Structure formats: C-alpha cells, structure tokens
Amino acid sequence: MTMTAAATPPDTTPEAVEEAMVLPVESRTKRIVRDLALRCLVPVVVLLLWWFVTSRDMVSALIVPAPSAVWEALDGYLLGGLWNQDILSTARGTLWSFVLGLGLGVIGGALLAFIASLKTAIYPYILAFQAFPKIAVAPLFVVWLGYGDAPKIIIGTSLAFFPVISATMAGLLDVDPDEHNLMRSIGATRRQELRHLRLPHAMSYVFPSLDVAVVGALLGVITAEIVGTEYGLGRVITERAAYGDSAAVYGVLIVLAVAGAILHVCVSIAHRLMPTSIVPKQ
Amino acid sequence: MAVAASVTTPARSSADAGRAERICIEEASKVYLRRGASPVEALRPTTLAVEPGEFVSLVGPSGCGKTTLLKLVAGLDRVTGGQITVGERVVTRPDPAVSVVFQRPALLTWYTVEENVLLPAKISGTLTKDVRTRAAELLEFIGLGDFKDRYPRELSGGMQQRASIARALAGEPDVLLMDEPFSALDEFTRETLHDELLRLWDSHPKTVIFVTHSISEAVYLSDRVAVMAPRPGRIEQIVDVTLERPRRAELRTDPRFYDLVSSIRSSFTHASATGDERA
Numbered sequence: 001m002t003m004t005a006a007a008t009p010p011d012t013t014p015e016a017v018e019e020a021m022v023l024p025v026e027s028r029t030k031r032i033v034r035d036l037a038l039r040c041l042v043p044v045v046v047l048l049l050w051w052f053v054t055s056r057d058m059v060s061a062l063i064v065p066a067p068s069a070v071w072e073a074l075d076g077y078l079l080g081g082l083w084n085q086d087i088l089s090t091a092r093g094t095l096w097s098f099v100l101g102l103g104l105g106v107i108g109g110a111l112l113a114f115i116a117s118l119k120t121a122i123y124p125y126i127l128a129f130q131a132f133p134k135i136a137v138a139p140l141f142v143v144w145l146g147y148g149d150a151p152k153i154i155i156g157t158s159l160a161f162f163p164v165i166s167a168t169m170a171g172l173l174d175v176d177p178d179e180h181n182l183m184r185s186i187g188a189t190r191r192q193e194l195r196h197l198r199l200p201h202a203m204s205y206v207f208p209s210l211d212v213a214v215v216g217a218l219l220g221v222i223t224a225e226i227v228g229t230e231y232g233l234g235r236v237i238t239e240r241a242a243y244g245d246s247a248a249v250y251g252v253l254i255v256l257a258v259a260g261a262i263l264h265v266c267v268s269i270a271h272r273l274m275p276t277s278i279v280p281k282q
Numbered sequence: 283m284a285v286a287a288s289v290t291t292p293a294r295s296s297a298d299a300g301r302a303e304r305i306c307i308e309e310a311s312k313v314y315l316r317r318g319a320s321p322v323e324a325l326r327p328t329t330l331a332v333e334p335g336e337f338v339s340l341v342g343p344s345g346c347g348k349t350t351l352l353k354l355v356a357g358l359d360r361v362t363g364g365q366i367t368v369g370e371r372v373v374t375r376p377d378p379a380v381s382v383v384f385q386r387p388a389l390l391t392w393y394t395v396e397e398n399v400l401l402p403a404k405i406s407g408t409l410t411k412d413v414r415t416r417a418a419e420l421l422e423f424i425g426l427g428d429f430k431d432r433y434p435r436e437l438s439g440g441m442q443q444r445a446s447i448a449r450a451l452a453g454e455p456d457v458l459l460m461d462e463p464f465s466a467l468d469e470f471t472r473e474t475l476h477d478e479l480l481r482l483w484d485s486h487p488k489t490v491i492f493v494t495h496s497i498s499e500a501v502y503l504s505d506r507v508a509v510m511a512p513r514p515g516r517i518e519q520i521v522d523v524t525l526e527r528p529r530r531a532e533l534r535t536d537p538r539f540y541d542l543v544s545s546i547r548s549s550f551t552h553a554s555a556t557g558d559e560r561a
Contacts (some may be wrong), residue, residue, distance in 0.1 A: 179388045183405075
C-alpha cells in the first residue's frame with residue numbers, strides 16, 4: 001500500500017536515510033590521508049622540540065639525552081644485537097602472560113557467569129585482588145621462583161587476567177532482555193542461546209578488553225624484570241640507569257613503545273580475522 | 283460499551299484463515315509474590331477469545347498488565363491462575379508457532395538481516411529451501427530485498443523493525459504477538475509501518491495480539507480493541523472497531539475514526555483515575 005505524498009516527506013524514507021549514511025569513496029580516502037598527516041605531526045613536533053632543547057644544553061644529558069645519542073645507543077645495543085636475549089625474554093614472558101591471562105579470564109568469567117553461587121563466593125575477592133597492587137608482591141615471587149621466566153609470567157598474567165574475566169562475565173550476563181526473550185520465544189535451547197546470543201555478545205566485550213590485557217601483560221613482565229631477572233628489557237633499564245646511561249634507557253623505552261604498538265596491532269588484526277558471527281565487529 | 287457500527291467483518295479469503303489459530307484466554311491471571319511484601323496482582327483473572335485471523339489490540343497506560351498478558355500468551359511467563367490455549371495447545375512455554383515482535387527490533391548485530399530472519403528456522407532445525415525462499419520474498423515484500431546482506435546497524439530504526447517483523451513471519455506462525463513494536467519510531471515511519479503491517483497481515487493472515495499505548499494506533503490496526511486499566515491490571519471493556527478494510531491513510535482523518543478514538547479515550551478518564559494516557 002502506498003501512502004499519500006503529503007503523509008510521507010521524501011527525506012524521511014529509509015532509503016534516503018540509507019543513502020545519506022554511505023559516504024562517497026573519494027572523500028573517505030582523502031580523509032584517511034589527512035588523518036594520517038595529522039597523526040605524523042605530533043612525533044615530528046616532539047622530535048623537533050626534543051632536538052631544540054638538547055642542542056642548546058638547556059637540560060642535562062643525564063635527564064634528557066640528545067636524539068642523536070639515543071639513536072647511537074639504539075644503533076649500538078639494538079642493531080648490534082646486544083639486547084636480543086633481553087627482547088626475546090621479555091617477548092616470551094609477555095606472550096605467555098597474555099595467553100594465560102586470556103585463557104584463565106575467559107574460563108573464569110564463564111564459570112562465574114554460569115555458576116551464581118561461585119560468583120557470590122569468589123567475585124568479591126577477585127575485585128579485592130584487582131585493587132591490590134600486584135606489583136608489590138613481585139620481589140616475593142622473585143625470591144620464591146628465582147630469576148627465570150616464572151615470576152614475570154605470574155605478575156604479567158595477574159595483570160592481564162582481570163580485564164578479561166570481568167569482560168567475559170559481563171558479556172555473558174548483560175544480554176538484552178528482549179534478545180533473551182526472543183531466543184526463548186523461538187524455542188532456543190541453552191546451548192543454542194549460548195552459541196547465537198551469549199557467545200558473540202561476550203566476544204564483543206572480550207576483544208576490547210584484550211587491548212588492556214596485552215598492556216597489562218607487558219607491564220607486569222617489565223616490572224618483574226626491574227625487580228630482578230637474568231634477561232629482559234626491565235633488567236636493561238635498571239642496569240643502564242645505574243650506569244647513568246640515559247640514552248640507552250631512552251632507547252629501551254622506544255623499543256617498549258614500539259612493542260606496545262605492535263601488540264595492539266596484533267590484537268586488532270586477530271579481531272578482524274575472526275568471523276563476524278562469533279566476534280562482532282564494532 | 284457499544285460503539286457505533288458501520289461495516290463489520292473484514293473481507294478475508296477463507297482459504298488463508300486455516301493458517302491462523304484461535305487464542306482462548308480463560309480466567310488467566312498473574313500474581314507476583316514478593317518476599318516480605320504484599321503480592322502484586324499484575325493481571326486480574328481475565329477472559330478473552332481471539333478468533334482465528336483476528337487482529338486485537340491491548341491498549342492502556344503503563345502497569346495495566348498488557349505486556350504481562352502478551353507474555354503469558356507467548357509462554358514467556360506462566361499464569362498463576364486460569365489457562366490460555368492457542369488452538370488446541372495449552373500454553374506452558376514458548377512455541378515456534380507463536381511469534382513475538384518486541385518493542386526493540388532485537389536483531390542480533392553479528393548476523394546480517396537475512397541471517398536474522400532465518401534464525402528462528404535455524405534454531406528449530408527447519409531451515410529448508412522453502413523457508414529461504416519465503417524469507418527472501420518477505421524481505422522483498424517489505425522493501426528490504428536490497429538490504430538482506432547488510433548488518434542491522436546499517437539500517438534505520440524503521441528498517442530494523444521491518445526486519446524483525448519479517449523474522450517473526452518467516453516461520454509461518456499461526457499467531458503473531460506484538461509488544462509496542464512501533465513505539466520507538468517517529469510518527470511518519472510508524473504510520474508507514476502500520477500500512478505495511480496491514481498489507482502483510484492481509485497476505486499472510488495470522489491471529490494478532492498487538493500491545494500499544496496509542497489509542498489511534500490500536501483503532502487504525504485492529505478488529506477489536508481491549509481497553510485495559512491498571513492496579514490491578516485488567517480488561518475494562520472491549521471495543522469493536524467497525525471501520526472497513528482495507529484501511530488506508532485517508533482513514534486517519536475520517537470522522538468515524540476520530541469518534542472511535544475519542545470515545546475510547548474518554549473511557550480511560552472514567553475507568554482509571556490513575557491512567558496517564560495521552561495518546
């Protein structure tokens with residue numbers, strides 16, 4: 001049935017709204033280029049300022065070494081391969097922490113979501129544990145477990161775990177009542193509701209939490225390494241700082257910044273590679 | 283209460299009427315027990331028979347039990363007294379033959395429009411080529427043919443609700459229950475969807491119970507309007523809507539339409555001092 005023209009102004013038809021939502025392709029690429037240029041602006045300005053401040057000897061090289069000195073340190077240590085074992089150790093620790101945090105978080109979150117009494121019994125303590133500064137126990141772990149990978153993985157996991165467990169739990173439980181009733185009204189079994197409603201919903205919570213978890217893993221590992229370890233970038237920082245080699249410390253910080261960015265990109269790529277029907281996009 | 287009758291009985295082909303089922307609500311009631319507080323009577327024992335292929339609206343202010351009654355018919359909630367039958371079946375739990383359209387479209391954002399429409403069939407294990415064809419036809423019919431591979435977030439609110447109606451009809455249910463499906467839409471979209479719903483109902487006859495707080499919406503769509511009142515939730519009266527079908531947009535300015543709407547509205551001011559209906 002068609003409505004009279006007077007009752008339906010042309011600009012409110014769904015088709016017109018739909019058209020307005022789709023932006024022309026050309027302007028989109030233009031916008032991407034412009035955004036990229038804007039983002040490059042910040043590091044360029046920072047680098048210029050950094051160079052300006054150090055070249056005029058406005059601050060001590062111990063506090064802010066010249067960009068060239070940092071580059072030399074990176075050239076010597078990093079490209080010279082002197083940090084290889086440390087980078088490998090930190091990367092291994094971070095990866096394990098992330099994987100364990102993710103696994104324990106998802107399993108723990110699911111258990112707490114589906115067993116109400118377990119949630120009542122345990123969740124307050126998980127919250128309390130989250131508030132507790134886990135880094136403070138790092139020296140204890142080092143004393144107990146030595147200078148190997150174990151203490152860093154434990155600290156890293158404990159930091160990576162919390163965002164995942166709370167996201168999993170929330171994602172499994174906070175389903176929309178209408179969507180829940182829909183699944184009931186079409187006669188979905190518990191398993192079907194889990195597959196078609198709760199799992200994708202939970203995943204839409206879990207994936208954003210992985211960004212936090214991966215940073216937590218790296219943070220925990222570096223902290224444990226600063227306390228004491230045989231190899232690791234945290235150890236390099238304390239060692240170089242003790243020698244007053246600020247340029248090398250800055251170099252490590254740059255390596256860590258790049259590592260953080262790489263981890264973030266990896267999580268994003270993993271997210272994109274997952275099928276939409278299990279891990280919703282956006 | 284008697285409302286002036288003009289033309290009765292909507293024209294309907296008898297061949298299609300077999301698709302729809304009769305809904306029989308007999309002394310159905312719902313009482314919520316609360317620990318340490320007096321029980322809440324959400325729905326006083328209510329009796330209502332909805333004939334196969336009939337379109338009945340439940341209209342009333344918040345708290346009048348209209349959504350409660352709908353959920354009881356849907357099997358989403360259990361009666362605490364009386365019983366409800368759909369066809370031969372006593373309602374104790376949800377049944378695929380009874381489809382529900384909710385206030386919000388409740389489309390799963392991780393599925394495309396088509397996947398959402400096919401979900402009920404997939405869940406019940408009845409996803410055949412026939413169902414796919416029917417779903418495609420339904421989507422075409424309501425103007426979503428070109429959007430079947432889109433995700434819900436790419437659709438306007440009106441289009442999302444259209445898709446959710448298509449989902450409810452794809453499984454060829456006998457009964458369609460609608461819980462304020464258009465209340466979140468703007469007036470223009472809402473009126474367009476009224477006409478589309480009637481058009482769909484005409485080609486796919488179902489027994490429909492339609493919950494709304496808008497009197498004009500109820501009158502425009504229904505064969506009968508059950509006027510409900512709160513505290514405790516109950517049906518105050520049932521008004522026959524004797525406007526001929528098919529109904530078209532011109533009807534909205536018809537004096538007979540106005541008369542029906544205003545007589546129902548005035549009944550609210552008499553029936554429920556607590557009602558805040560301003561539709």
